[in-house]
Structures are given as C-alpha cells and as structure tokens.
Amino acid sequence: MRTLFYLFIGTVFGFIMTKSEAVSWFRIQEMFRFESFHMYGIIGTAVVTGALGVFLAKQLKIKAITGDELKLNPKNMSIPRYLFGGTIFGLGWAMTGACPGPMFTLLGHGVWMIGIVILGAVLGTYLYGVFRPKLPH
Amino acid sequence: MLELISEPWHWSVSGFAIATVMFVLLYAGKEFGVSGNLRTMCSIAGAGKNVEFFRFDWKAQRWNLLFIGGAVIGGWLATSVLPASAPAEVSTETVSYLNSIGIDGPTAESDFVPAELFSTEKIFSLGGILYALIGGLLVGFGTRWAGGCTSGHAISGLSNLQLPSLIAVIGFFIGGLLMSWFILPFILQL
Numbered sequence: 001m002r003t004l005f006y007l008f009i010g011t012v013f014g015f016i017m018t019k020s021e022a023v024s025w026f027r028i029q030e031m032f033r034f035e036s037f038h039m040y041g042i043i044g045t046a047v048v049t050g051a052l053g054v055f056l057a058k059q060l061k062i063k064a065i066t067g068d069e070l071k072l073n074p075k076n077m078s079i080p081r082y083l084f085g086g087t088i089f090g091l092g093w094a095m096t097g098a099c100p101g102p103m104f105t106l107l108g109h110g111v112w113m114i115g116i117v118i119l120g121a122v123l124g125t126y127l128y129g130v131f132r133p134k135l136p137h
Numbered sequence: 138m139l140e141l142i143s144e145p146w147h148w149s150v151s152g153f154a155i156a157t158v159m160f161v162l163l164y165a166g167k168e169f170g171v172s173g174n175l176r177t178m179c180s181i182a183g184a185g186k187n188v189e190f191f192r193f194d195w196k197a198q199r200w201n202l203l204f205i206g207g208a209v210i211g212g213w214l215a216t217s218v219l220p221a222s223a224p225a226e227v228s229t230e231t232v233s234y235l236n237s238i239g240i241d242g243p244t245a246e247s248d249f250v251p252a253e254l255f256s257t258e259k260i261f262s263l264g265g266i267l268y269a270l271i272g273g274l275l276v277g278f279g280t281r282w283a284g285g286c287t288s289g290h291a292i293s294g295l296s297n298l299q300l301p302s303l304i305a306v307i308g309f310f311i312g313g314l315l316m317s318w319f320i321l322p323f324i325l326q327l
Contacts, residue, residue: 010207018215020151032317045152050296064166071168075301086308089279094316096272108212120273125175128281129190
C-alpha cells in the first residue's frame with residue numbers, strides 16, 4: 001500500500017511538472033531572461049500557498065499521520081554553503097533546463113539524452129561527497 | 138473534460154498543485170526534496186565503501202525513490218496518454234533570442250527540450266554527451282552542497298521562511314543568470 005501511495009503521489013508530481021511546463025528547457029531560459037511571468041507565477045503561488053499552509057499547520061499544531069512532528073527541519077545557518085552550492089546548481093539548471101525532479105519526468109517523456117544528465121548528476125553528487133571535508137559549510 | 142487536465146495549466150493552478158504535493162508528503166511524515174535521491178543512488182551503487190558521506194540508512198529513503206519512479210510515469214502519462222495539443226507558448230522574445238544563438242523554439246517533435254541539445258542522436262556526439270554530463274554534474278554537485286534543489290529550498294524551505302533557503306535561491310539565480318546570459322551563448326558557438 002505504501003509503495004503504491006508514494007508511486008502515485010510521484011506520478012501526480014510528474015504530471016504536474018509536465019502540464020505546468022516547469023519541465024520545459026524553454027520555460028527555464030524564459031525565466032532567467034525575465035521574459036515571462038509563467039515560472040515566477042508557479043513558484044510564487046507554490047510558496048505563498050505553502051507558507052500559509054505551514055503557518056496554519058504550526059498554529060493548529062497539526063501532526064503527521066504517524067503522530068510525529070511535521071518534517072520542517074530548520075537548516076543550519078551558513079552563507080558559503082548555500083550561496084556557492086546554489087550558484088553551481090543554478091549554472092547546471094540553466095544549462096540542462098532541468099532541476100532534479102523534472103530530470104526524471106523528462107525520462108518519462110522519452111527524452112533519452114536526459115539519462116546522461118541524470119548520470120552526470122549522480123556523479124556530481126558523488127564528487128561532492130568526496131570533496132565535502134574540504135568545502136566550506 | 139479531459140482537455141481541462143491535458144492542456145497546459147495556468148501557473149496558479151500548477152503552483153497550488155505543487156504546494157499540495159508538499160503538504161501530502163508532510164502529512165505522510167516525509168519531506169519534499171528530490172535531489173536527496175541522487176545521494177541515495179550513490180549509496181546503493183556502493184559509494185559508502187570509500188566515502189563517509191554515503192554511509193547512511195538509505196533504505197529510509199526508499200519512499201523517495203518510489204516518488205521519482207512515479208515522476209517518470211507521470212511524465213509518460215502527460216505526454217503519451219494525455220498529451221497537450223500544442224507545445225508551450227514561450228515568449229516570442231525568448232524564442233527570437235534563442236534563434237539568434239542557433240536554437241529553434243518549441244516544435245511539435247521537440248516540445249519541452251531543444252533538439253539541438255537533447256535529440257537522441259546527440260548520444261553519439263562527444264559535444265552532446267559532454268554538454269549533458271557537465272550540466273548534470275553541476276546540478277548534482279551544487280544541490281548537494283547547497284543541501285537541496287528547487288523542491289527542498291525554493292518550495293519547502295521558503296514556505297517555512299528559512300533564511301538558508303533564501304540564500305540558496307539567490308545562488309540559484311546568480312548561477313542561472315550567468316549561464317543563460319553569458320555562458321550558454323559562448324558554449325553554443327563552440
């Protein structure tokens with residue numbers, strides 16, 4: 001049952017990514033060139049809805065179905081980690097037009113080249129693991 | 138009726154739907170974040186033997202692998218079973234700019250990615266492979282260093298009003314702007 005549940009919610013996510021056109025390389029270029037409101041509208045609506053929901057959930061002390069606290073793990077404060085890591089990700093995002101979620105959705109579209117991007121992303125993650133002790137966090 | 142979900146959605150509907158996915162996962166006791174799967178994949182491949190970072194209980198992340206498995210199925214459903222009737226209506230300014238650097242706008246055959254970079258025959262060209270591999274490498278390295286991607290930082294983190302996530306998103310834009318405006322036109326000349 002749980003297997004089916006996560007597979008289902010992932011399917012819904014992949015469907016949303018496609019119909020929202022957030023998986024589109026062209027939409028990502030358009031966003032970084034500030035030539036359309038489309039992507040800003042999507043992320044903006046998601047964040048405003050998300051922030052309202054998280055605020056309400058905290059006020060009403062809503063717990064997860066498991067009885068645990070909601071997983072809203074605060075992240076440790078640091079600047080270099082988020083700024084440098086974020087910038088490197090941004091370079092790759094604009095190059096491939098895909099962040100990690102859409103990469104998998106594009107595979108479902110039959111864009112086989114994205115398999116190489118995924119391979120690169122796994123390799124990049126591995127390299128991060130190797131160099132992690134030497135990087136500022 | 139089916140057209141309502143098969144045709145491209147308005148941005149507000151899409152944004153609301155993404156937030157709903159995040160809430161469903163939170164309610165299930167999980168955290169919405171896709172890039173963590175890349176670390177899990179390294180661990181499954183045995184990276185934990187040499188690198189400490191990959192020694193963690195990846196089985197607890199099995200649900201997230203199912204989630205991205207679903208994301209593949211969702212992409213197939215949305216293009217093969219319930220396809221939109223026309224490619225995305227990307228801004229004409231963007232399309233004419235892309236034309237000027239040698240990339241066609243969205244077409245019926247290649248509606249989400251440009252054929253010049255991602256058509257299947259590029260698998261047989263060194264330039265094509267390097268482009269995809271380096272792009273992916275930057276995404277993997279950057280997301281893990283930053284501790285999250287668009288889902289973990291831009292959506293989950295900003296929804297929880299976390300300053301680290303805002304810094305990460307500023308980083309995403311510094312990198313994205315540099316690539317789109319300066320580096321991409323240079324690469325495409327090579």
